[in-house]
Amino acid sequence: MNEFQDRRTIQQIVHNARTVAIVGLSASELRASHFVGYYLQRHGYRVIPVNPNEERVLGEQVYPSLHDVPEHIDVVDVFRDPSAVPDIAREAVDAGAGALWLQFGVISPDGARIAQEGGLSVVMDRCLKVEHARLLGRMHWMGFDTGVIAGSRNSG
Amino acid sequence: MDEAPREFGFNTRSVHAGQRPDPYTGASATPIYQTAGFVFEDTESASAYFNLQEYGNVYSRIMNPTVAAFEERLASLEGGVGSVAFASGLAAQAALFFALLEPGDRIAVAKALYGGSTAQLNHLARKLQITVDWVDMDDPDGWRRAVTAETKALFAETIANPGGNVLDISVAAAVAHEVGAPLVVDNTFATPYLCRPLEWGADLIVHSATKFIAGNGTTIAGAVVDSGTFDWSNGRFPSIADPSSAYHGLRFHETFGVYGLLMKLRSETLRDFGAVLAPFNAFLLLLGLESLAVRMDRHVANALAVAEWLGGQAGVSAVRHPALPDSPYRPLVDRYLPAGAGSVFSFDLESGREGGRRFIEALSLWSHLANVGDTKSLVIHPASTTHRQLSDEELAASGVAPGTVRLSVGLEDVDDLVWDLERGLRAARDSAVTA
Numbered sequence: 001m002n003e004f005q006d007r008r009t010i011q012q013i014v015h016n017a018r019t020v021a022i023v024g025l026s027a028s029e030l031r032a033s034h035f036v037g038y039y040l041q042r043h044g045y046r047v048i049p050v051n052p053n054e055e056r057v058l059g060e061q062v063y064p065s066l067h068d069v070p071e072h073i074d075v076v077d078v079f080r081d082p083s084a085v086p087d088i089a090r091e092a093v094d095a096g097a098g099a100l101w102l103q104f105g106v107i108s109p110d111g112a113r114i115a116q117e118g119g120l121s122v123v124m125d126r127c128l129k130v131e132h133a134r135l136l137g138r139m140h141w142m143g144f145d146t147g148v149i150a151g152s153r154n155s156g
Numbered sequence: 157m158d159e160a161p162r163e164f165g166f167n168t169r170s171v172h173a174g175q176r177p178d179p180y181t182g183a184s185a186t187p188i189y190q191t192a193g194f195v196f197e198d199t200e201s202a203s204a205y206f207n208l209q210e211y212g213n214v215y216s217r218i219m220n221p222t223v224a225a226f227e228e229r230l231a232s233l234e235g236g237v238g239s240v241a242f243a244s245g246l247a248a249q250a251a252l253f254f255a256l257l258e259p260g261d262r263i264a265v266a267k268a269l270y271g272g273s274t275a276q277l278n279h280l281a282r283k284l285q286i287t288v289d290w291v292d293m294d295d296p297d298g299w300r301r302a303v304t305a306e307t308k309a310l311f312a313e314t315i316a317n318p319g320g321n322v323l324d325i326s327v328a329a330a331v332a333h334e335v336g337a338p339l340v341v342d343n344t345f346a347t348p349y350l351c352r353p354l355e356w357g358a359d360l361i362v363h364s365a366t367k368f369i370a371g372n373g374t375t376i377a378g379a380v381v382d383s384g385t386f387d388w389s390n391g392r393f394p395s396i397a398d399p400s401s402a403y404h405g406l407r408f409h410e411t412f413g414v415y416g417l418l419m420k421l422r423s424e425t426l427r428d429f430g431a432v433l434a435p436f437n438a439f440l441l442l443l444g445l446e447s448l449a450v451r452m453d454r455h456v457a458n459a460l461a462v463a464e465w466l467g468g469q470a471g472v473s474a475v476r477h478p479a480l481p482d483s484p485y486r487p488l489v490d491r492y493l494p495a496g497a498g499s500v501f502s503f504d505l506e507s508g509r510e511g512g513r514r515f516i517e518a519l520s521l522w523s524h525l526a527n528v529g530d531t532k533s534l535v536i537h538p539a540s541t542t543h544r545q546l547s548d549e550e551l552a553a554s555g556v557a558p559g560t561v562r563l564s565v566g567l568e569d570v571d572d573l574v575w576d577l578e579r580g581l582r583a584a585r586d587s588a589v590t591a
């Protein structure tokens with residue numbers, strides 16, 4: 001656990017976000033970033049790929065950097081080397097994004113701090129797809145612990 | 157939604173985790189999804205499920221919603237990220253070792269182990285070209301001496317069957333992590349109510365859910381629980397970190413992170429082994445977990461009372477219950493098992509092999525049977541049953557004396573249990589006089 005894995009923050013992002021810019025979204029169907037992008041699209045999120053080396057991924061126009069994205073971004077979801085995160089965090093602050101989400105293994109306390117000081121919600125070393133599947137999706141069909149406890153039909 | 161999510165306690169999770177009221181019918185008990193297959197919504201969804209891009213039900217050899225409710229509940233109670241259930245405890249172990257080990261690898265295993273597990277490991281060693289290094293778990297340096305550069309896992313029971321040896325979990329975990337191998341603990345005898353080895357540094361748990369989890373002796377079942385904290389990309393576990401040929405080059409650890417091993421264990425190992433838990437059996441296990449805490453408290457109290465009583469009886473030369481004040485395991489029990497050391501233990505009759513036989517024959521309440529962890533009290537005499545082919549010398553080597561009797565203390569009235577044991581002891585003493 002690090003301080004950027006607050007369950008309430010995760011819950012708010014998963015429930016409220018609509019537009020997710022995925023930095024480092026790969027065109028290869030086998031990469032984790034593609035799994036996440038594909039999954040988020042299936043579940044109704046608008047996915048905006050950010051990657052200087054691609055043109056179209058998952059049927060969407062790709063932007064070389066966050067600066068180039070012409071619309072509001074709710075979540076900046078990062079699949080890059082941790083050393084790249086502080087710059088991405090600054091760009092996310094400039095772009096007025098709502099949250100910075102750093103995927104499994106993308107651990108950058110400096111980047112997280114920059115985003116936090118810029119007013120963004122921050123999640124680090126967690127997977128957006130997993131958290132969606134845990135809270136709203138079907139991860140409980142795979143025997144994973146979702147943490148969801150519900151004895152009535154009002155909950156969850 | 158803006159309220160902070162609550163961290164629910166063990167008892168609440170025993171009753172609720174993994175199960176939500178059925179959204180379609182409102183059924184309060186977990187429905188038994190007795191179906192082989194699941195109808196796909198559309199072709200796109202079907203291929204997403206097969207490619208593991210989306211969590212979906214495909215076929216009950218791989219996943220089933222009733223089984224998943226049990227898996228999630230057990231994972232929640234152990235404090236793991238998830239679990240995969242199997243048709244038996246030994247199936248769970250075999251699948252896990254198969255997923256972790258490659259030909260040429262070594263596994264360090266406590267010598268004090270369930271006999272079926274010892275036999276399984278020797279069998280796997282022959283067939284898979286792995287080497288088992290047997291460890292004296294009571295020796296503080298035992299693990300360190302046993303591990304080598306090829307060691308890919310360490311394996312022991314929290315409370316060993318039948319010797320009652322208690323594992324120093326932190327010590328074994330430290331050695332495991334020094335060599336970059338996971339510590340796998342069989343938590344069958346403790347259950348997550350009495351000990352949660354993941355909290356002490358273990359990486360993986362295996363269970364024979366046949367025992368206290370099912371609780372009523374109705375069901376053969378097993379499971380693997382993963383802490384999600386082991387680094388499978390440390391260069392030593394190519395089968396989990398490297399591209400998988402079964403899924404077009406998918407890298408399980410990179411793609412699924414903390415869920416990588418369990419995804420592999422389900423979608424490759426369980427899929428190919430086929431030793432799946434049946435939905436009805438999962439339903440029984442869910443019922444078992446609901447009452448785990450209250451049953452274990454009674455099991456622990458009854459077993460200790462019986463052990464203390466046995467210690468004062470003529471004809472009994474030793475009582476090996478790890479929570480007794482004179483047990484060498486008492487400090488480890490205080491540390492790892494503060495709520496009790498379970499309800500399975502053994503004792504020795506002075507009258508040896510023949511005494512053991514007479515003892516069993518004289519009992520009328522205790523069931524003479526090869527299982528443990530039932531609501532009913534169970535007894536077995538290894539020298540005339542499971543170990544009957546062995547000479548006295550061979551018995552001694554496996555930690556069993558000719559007069560050793562193993563008890564699994566159930567939930568009956570202690571007075572009645574003692575009444576029956578007294579009759580057994582009398583018969584055993586008479587055999588010593590006539591012999």
Ligand SMILES: Cc1ncc(COP(=O)(O)O)c(C=O)c1O
Pocket residue numbers: 244245246247270272273313317342344345363364365366376377378527528
């Ligand atoms: C400690 C322990 N582990 C594993 C097993 C094997 O479990 P199963 O019989 O469910 O395959 C047993 C069964 O006796 C056991 O006692």
